[in-house]
Amino acid sequence: MITGVFVGGTSGIGRAMAQAFARHTNGNAHIVIIGRNKIAAAELIASFPKADTNAIHEFIPCDVSLITNVHHTTSELARRLQRIDYLVLSSGILIFAGRNETSEGLDDKMALSYYSRWTFIHDLMPLMQKSERGAKVYSILAAGANSPIEKDNLDLRKNHTFGKMTAALTTYTNVAFQVNLFTYDHILNKITLLEQKFAKEEPNRSFNHAFPGFVRSPMLTPSTWYWKIPYYLVYPIFSFISVTPEVSGDIHFAALLESPPGFHSYNPKGKLMQYKPAEEETVDIVWEHTLELTERLHEH
């Protein structure tokens, strides 16, 4: 049965993409929603089209800001799922706040938007390799141009600023997807990244990074409005330049469905963006950093 996993599927764009997937399959699918909000997940699952008896629509609670929890959840999925065809990653919180460390010593925003997503892809690759149609990964974040990395400050423990963090999240996600680092061959055989060519070595899997633009999701509601400007003053402009989560979800689900093999960046309208690949040295450094950090945070 076609299987879609939605990390951050309880709200906003991820929720709308899960609904689009449920409509697309008429409910005849294994749909896994991952997040913390059990009530929101139950409401979402109740909204899915009624399916045949083999279909499974389920919620797996997980605080994905902790990488140990992510490993735990991926182990559970590995035990229970036959394959994964679609993996949508959209967990996150408003990113304007300064550094806020989790109990694992990572900035919570970086953990949610990059390290946890990387870990989901890495750990779930064996299940994605079982997809006969060619698994597709879609990360809703901040597709765009790469920035220089700080080799001695990759987790931004020092001099953490909003600008540095958004640049790092964009670059790290691009770099990870750029060379299709998540090929199982690479993980198993540790072949050098230099042996891999941009978007050539993956026969059928697709890795996608999207910037959604302004979306009127719960993340950007008055209660979370970061700038202390009265919401009624900004709302007319904001509503003009933003879209609803449902519109954004439909756009990005369509892009996901049509995404060809390899790495692709998408703009808020779901159109392909130009991408200039990062230097191989940057790729190596970010890969080694992420692998070392996420492996260290395996549960014991």
Ligand SMILES: NC(=O)c1ccc[n+]([C@@H]2O[C@H](COP(=O)([O-])OP(=O)(O)OC[C@H]3O[C@@H](n4cnc5c(N)ncnc54)[C@H](OP(=O)(O)O)[C@@H]3O)[C@@H](O)[C@H]2O)c1
């Ligand atoms: N909205 C925009 O205008 C906009 C613009 C640019 C980029 N983005 C990016 O797009 C992505 C999706 O944003 P959105 O607007 O859809 O946000 P949203 O409606 O607030 O949804 C965020 C999702 O992240 C999950 N999440 C947050 N913390 C979590 C945690 N500790 N553990 C597990 N799940 C957690 C939430 O689930 P639970 O509450 O169930 O935990 C929720 O499903 C984010 O990465 C965001 O940075 C959004």
